Amino acid sequence: MLKLKNLEAVYNDIILVLRGISLEVPKGSIVAFLGANGAGKSTTLKAISGLLEYEDGEITNGAIEFDGVEIHKKQPQDIVRLGITQVPEGRRVFAELTVEENLRVGSHTQQKNTNLRQEMERVLNYFPRLRERLKMQAGFLSGGEQQMLAIGRALMAKPKLMMLDEPSLGLAPMLVTEIFDIIKKINTEENVSILLVEQNALMALGTADYGYILENGKIVLDGPCNELITNEDVKEFYLGTGEGHDRRNFAEVKHYKRRKRWLS
Amino acid sequence: MDYQLFLQLTLTGLAWGSVYALVALSFVLIFKATDTFNFAQPEIMMLGAYIGFTLVSVFHLPFFLGFVLTMLIMAVLTALMEMMVVRPLVGEPMLSIVMITIGLAYVIQGFVGMTWGYEEFEYPSPFPTDPILFGEVVISQAELYTIICTAILLVVFFLFFKFSSSGITLRATAEDTTAAFLMGINVKRVFTGSWVIAGLIAAIAGTFLASFTFVDPKMNFLALKALPAIILGGMDSVHGAIIGGLLIGVMENLAGFYLEDYLGSGINEITAYVVVLLVMMIRPYGLFGSKEIERV
Numbered sequence: 001m002l003k004l005k006n007l008e009a010v011y012n013d014i015i016l017v018l019r020g021i022s023l024e025v026p027k028g029s030i031v032a033f034l035g036a037n038g039a040g041k042s043t044t045l046k047a048i049s050g051l052l053e054y055e056d057g058e059i060t061n062g063a064i065e066f067d068g069v070e071i072h073k074k075q076p077q078d079i080v081r082l083g084i085t086q087v088p089e090g091r092r093v094f095a096e097l098t099v100e101e102n103l104r105v106g107s108h109t110q111q112k113n114t115n116l117r118q119e120m121e122r123v124l125n126y127f128p129r130l131r132e133r134l135k136m137q138a139g140f141l142s143g144g145e146q147q148m149l150a151i152g153r154a155l156m157a158k159p160k161l162m163m164l165d166e167p168s169l170g171l172a173p174m175l176v177t178e179i180f181d182i183i184k185k186i187n188t189e190e191n192v193s194i195l196l197v198e199q200n201a202l203m204a205l206g207t208a209d210y211g212y213i214l215e216n217g218k219i220v221l222d223g224p225c226n227e228l229i230t231n232e233d234v235k236e237f238y239l240g241t242g243e244g245h246d247r248r249n250f251a252e253v254k255h256y257k258r259r260k261r262w263l264s
Numbered sequence: 265m266d267y268q269l270f271l272q273l274t275l276t277g278l279a280w281g282s283v284y285a286l287v288a289l290s291f292v293l294i295f296k297a298t299d300t301f302n303f304a305q306p307e308i309m310m311l312g313a314y315i316g317f318t319l320v321s322v323f324h325l326p327f328f329l330g331f332v333l334t335m336l337i338m339a340v341l342t343a344l345m346e347m348m349v350v351r352p353l354v355g356e357p358m359l360s361i362v363m364i365t366i367g368l369a370y371v372i373q374g375f376v377g378m379t380w381g382y383e384e385f386e387y388p389s390p391f392p393t394d395p396i397l398f399g400e401v402v403i404s405q406a407e408l409y410t411i412i413c414t415a416i417l418l419v420v421f422f423l424f425f426k427f428s429s430s431g432i433t434l435r436a437t438a439e440d441t442t443a444a445f446l447m448g449i450n451v452k453r454v455f456t457g458s459w460v461i462a463g464l465i466a467a468i469a470g471t472f473l474a475s476f477t478f479v480d481p482k483m484n485f486l487a488l489k490a491l492p493a494i495i496l497g498g499m500d501s502v503h504g505a506i507i508g509g510l511l512i513g514v515m516e517n518l519a520g521f522y523l524e525d526y527l528g529s530g531i532n533e534i535t536a537y538v539v540v541l542l543v544m545m546i547r548p549y550g551l552f553g554s555k556e557i558e559r560v
């Protein structure tokens with residue numbers, strides 16, 4: 001459904017941030033996209049959403065295809081209309097608008113004659129907590145509620161593909177579990193494919209079907225999540241559960257440089 | 265204090281204040297939506313007054329038809345201004361955009377001077393010219409209707425922003441452009457829309473101002489009082505712009521009358537700036553503004 005082919009992107013004409021990324025999100029699946037700070041995950045999502053040109057960035061090579069259509073030269077609003085929505089990093093709900101107005105803005109691309117109330121009900125069924133707060137200004141919601149609103153708002157556009165940028169950021173573990181359950185539910189019930197960017201590798205790999213690991217703008221590892229989760233490198237650097245005492249002596253040398261970069 | 269005189273002065277002040285408030289509102293609208301300042305708003309106001317004058321007085325259209333046509337023409341002109349003058353600069357530093365709008369202001373001034381000359385004309389006011397008497401209070405109908413129409417316009421404005429899809433879209437874009445893109449909002453179109461709405465509001469202000477003064481090529485300077493109104497109210501506050509405009513209109517009119525004997529004539533000209541200076545000392549971000557706004 002979504003295909004990135006050897007995608008390269010720069011900021012300010014010089015800073016090469018993505019160095020040839022190839023990635024695929026098959027229809028109906030959940031794909032995890034992992035990597036340390038500054039690896040280029042958000043940049044990849046911005047490239048897909050068509051936002052790079054507005055942040056002084058540019059796609060310099062490669063292509064993005066969605067349902068067989070090339071989209072990397074399209075405007076953000078046209079990409080949303082094709083069925084790709086993004087829940088951006090840091091939620092970015094419209095703080096001065098009410099919860100209800102936020103949802104309404106989310107349905108911006110829908111036909112005027114679709115039943116707004118009904119659509120809102122559909123979305124609120126996933127987030128009962130928002131229903132009680134419809135008239136409240138979004139800025140007053142808690143972090144978890146804002147994340148729910150951000151997802152709900154994206155769902156109002158009836159996407160085929162939803163991209164989430166670190167939905168667990170800054171949330172308590174209980175809430176993270178709740179949010180991930182909802183993501184999973186949306187995936188199966190609404191038949192929405194999902195591209196999930198995360199730092200919380202354990203949660204992401206537990207939820208997704210397939211995973212990619214990005215490092216310095218390059219994909220260094222990919223595979224089905226149940227394989228990744230048992231991979232020693234992944235265990236050590238992303239899950240913090242690496243054991244391999246016998247490996248340590250020689251592996252540590254190799255990994256030392258990588259670890260330093262990851263932690264910086 | 266003679267309360268009738270006081271009332272009369274206050275009403276006149278409110279009428280002028282309505283004009284300041286509308287122009288201030290038009291400034292704030294563009295600022296909130298696009299994060300840049302359009303210094304040509306007073307000139308756009310003047311252009312609206314001249315076009316209305318021409319359609320009604322020169323081409324003898326009925327006032328209402330002339331007014332509607334003026335609004336249509338202004339909508340097209342302000343959309344073109346945004347697309348041709350400002351759009352190519354989006355992403356450039358705010359200062360460049362501000363400079364180009366100041367340039368735009370001069371171009372409109374020049375155009376008005378070349379087209380209509382530098383004399384003043386009587387505006388074909390739609391309001392009856394004979395004053396109304398409330399007891400001994402004498403009220404100009406143009407002023408009274410200006411106040412009433414402004415109040416109605418503001419109510420319509422607020423309903424539009426609170427309930428209509430376009431209004432909510434505009435507020436969302438004003439708050440977070442990137443998130444607006446992600447909602448599938450055509451942000452460029454919203455920017456153009458904010459210029460058009462601001463242009464129409466300014467043109468309506470011009471219609472009011474001309475109807476109790478004249479159409480003349482220095483009208484724009486009268487509207488410049490909208491700037492202290494904005495600073496008073498807080499640059500990013502719609503309520504602030506309106507209240508600031510009304511306050512300045514009333515205060516300068518009262519000061520002009522009551523303080524003239526002590527401080528000399530011309531006191532009404534500087535009242536606005538004195539008040540603003542005082543407020544800025546206490547609340548540098550204006551009466552209603554949010555704290556993090558940078559000053560241009």
Ligand SMILES: Nc1ncnc2c1ncn2[C@@H]1O[C@H](COP(=O)(O)OP(=O)(O)OP(=O)(O)O)[C@@H](O)[C@H]1O
Pocket residue numbers: 011012015017035036037038039040041042043044055056089199
């Ligand atoms: N607008 C920009 N202009 C210039 N450089 C940028 C811009 N945005 C991001 N970068 C740089 O691009 C690199 C990748 O950033 P990106 O936000 O994609 O990382 P990320 O993987 O999402 O990290 P995080 O986990 O911290 O969100 C970083 O080195 C960052 O400094």
Ligand SMILES: [Mg+2]
Pocket residue numbers: 041042043089165
């Ligand atoms: Mg990021």
